[in-house]
Amino acid sequence: xxxxxxxxxxxxxxxRPWARLRDAALGWIExxxxxxxxxxxQRFASxxxxxxxxxxxxxxxMKFKNPPVNSLSLELLTELVISLxxxxxxxxxxxxxxTSDCPGIxxxxxxxxxxxxxxxxxxxxxxxxxxxMWLRLYLSxxxxxxxxxxxxxxxxxxxxxxxxxxxxxxxxxxxxxxxxTLLGIVAPFxxxxxxxxxxxxxxxERALQLGLLFPPTEALQVGMVDKVVPKDxxxxxxxxxxxxxxxxxxxxxxxxxxxxxxxxxxxxxxxRDADIQNFVSFISRDSxxxxxxxxxxxxxxxxx
Ligand SMILES: CCCCCCCC/C=C\CC(=O)SCCNC(=O)CCNC(=O)[C@H](O)C(C)(C)COP(=O)(O)OP(=O)(O)OC[C@H]1O[C@@H](n2cnc3c(N)ncnc32)[C@H](O)[C@@H]1OP(=O)(O)O
Numbered sequence: 001x002x003x004x005x006x007x008x009x010x011x012x013x014x015x016r017p018w019a020r021l022r023d024a025a026l027g028w029i030e031x032x033x034x035x036x037x038x039x040x041x042q043r044f045a046s047x048x049x050x051x052x053x054x055x056x057x058x059x060x061x062m063k064f065k066n067p068p069v070n071s072l073s074l075e076l077l078t079e080l081v082i083s084l085x086x087x088x089x090x091x092x093x094x095x096x097x098x099t100s101d102c103p104g105i106x107x108x109x110x111x112x113x114x115x116x117x118x119x120x121x122x123x124x125x126x127x128x129x130x131x132x133m134w135l136r137l138y139l140s141x142x143x144x145x146x147x148x149x150x151x152x153x154x155x156x157x158x159x160x161x162x163x164x165x166x167x168x169x170x171x172x173x174x175x176x177x178x179x180x181t182l183l184g185i186v187a188p189f190x191x192x193x194x195x196x197x198x199x200x201x202x203x204x205e206r207a208l209q210l211g212l213l214f215p216p217t218e219a220l221q222v223g224m225v226d227k228v229v230p231k232d233x234x235x236x237x238x239x240x241x242x243x244x245x246x247x248x249x250x251x252x253x254x255x256x257x258x259x260x261x262x263x264x265x266x267x268x269x270x271x272r273d274a275d276i277q278n279f280v281s282f283i284s285r286d287s288x289x290x291x292x293x294x295x296x297x298x299x300x301x302x303x304x
Contacts, residue, residue: 048076049083050101055092059242061235062087065101069108072155076111077129081136088142094250095143095242098163099235104174106148107156116292120280127279130155131272134190137162139265141254143245147238149231152176153213154183157224161194164245164257166224167238168216169231175213176224182211184291186282188275190268197264199223 053060062083064070087093100106114126137144137159146163157176160166168176178195180187187195187208196204203222206212216228229237245253268275282288 047079048073049079051083051087053087053090053093057239057243058092058094058246059096059239060087060093061097061099061239063099063101064107067102069105069151070100070102070156071108071111071113072130072133072159073111074114074126074129077133081129081132084136084140084142088140093142095145095246097145097147097235097238097242098159099147099238100149102150104171105150105156106146106152106174106176107159108151109154109156109158112292112296115283116289116296120284123280123283124276127276128272131190131268131275134158134162134194135265135268138194138261139258141250141257143242143253145238145242145245147234148174148176148225149234150174153179154187158191158194160225161198165226165238165241167227167229167234167241168219168225169234170216170228171231172215172217175215176219177211177213178208179211179213181209183295185288188279190264190275193264193267197261 048064048066050063050065051060052063062080064076064080066073066076070076084096087096110130115123118126140162144163144165146160146166148160148166148168150169151174152160152168153175154177157178160176168174178187178191180191192204192208195208199207199222207214207222207224214222214224216225219225220228227237227241283292
């Protein structure tokens with residue numbers, strides 16, 4: 001399937017709404033003269049991402065809180081990136097556990113309502129935020145451990161895959177995987193690259209084509225997660241793992257992480273705008289919009 005770019009969105013126009021949202025979330029003050037911005041850390045008040053720092057241990061726990069299913073809305077993505085940046089600038093923090101505040105769900109993945117029935121400028125803004133989240137997490141200097149305490153499809157799985165280590169709760173109802181094909185959409189190349197780097201080429205090919213969602217024991221077997229533990233031990237295990245990784249001198253570990261990951265991140269960095277154009281053109285197609293609408297309706301009907 002050829003994904004030709006038919007809708008062009010100037011990159012500067014892409015940046016502005018993202019910057020506005022970030023400024024609003026950070027509480028940046030526009031001085032009366034309009035010349036520049038001033039950052040006030042005290043005014044930072046996050047709603048979708050809770051950060052619990054433990055300076056004595058040099059770690060923080062970041063919890064996604066976007067009920068009911070932690071879908072990755074533009075707002076959540078923006079807060080996630082801001083929170084991560086804040087932790088990276090905090091000299092007392094060297095490692096972070098990423099987990100969920102929503103019972104039974106790590107994250108339902110990208111917010112389908114951000115990709116359905118909107119205009120091309122919105123799709124472009126949204127996709128830039130998705131890229132930004134992935135790049136920031138994937139290349140983070142911090143040790144990141146995912147404490148997967150619930151279902152983790154698609155974009156939820158991607159967040160887990162950016163981490164250095166994944167601990168998952170042993171409930172067989174919780175599944176993890178890149179299930180995009182089940183929605184009639186295609187995982188972008190950088191989702192695929194991240195998966196291949198984690199579980200290898202053959203396992204990725206099978207998992208991606210079939211849109212496989214793995215229960216914890218299968219996810220462990222295929223290497224999508226590193227450890228499966230009882231639900232009430234997920235966070236404590238993640239914190240223990242974090243302590244082990246933090247025993248390694250930071251600069252040696254960070255240089256090694258960068259050496260392993262930079263070529264993969266560079267593939268996206270070299271073609272960010274083209275990737276946005278491809279996404280906008282793909283997601284705007286009538287057939288794709290219909291598939292996504294049908295999928296959303298199926299999710300809603302499930303209740304009735
Ligand atoms: C060239 C490049 C091309 C690029 C193409 C696009 C690439 C896109 C890449 C990534 C795709 C994604 O991440 S798409 C999202 C995929 N996610 C899923 O398939 C998960 C869907 N959800 C579920 O399976 C379930 O909701 C759950 C297992 C996560 C939880 O089940 P539960 O029974 O607890 O909850 P409900 O199903 O009843 O859901 C409650 C409520 O939430 C709404 N919902 C669920 N998921 C999403 C979502 N991802 N986005 C938005 N909204 C979601 C659901 O409809 C319910 O809504 P109502 O309460 O209004 O009924």
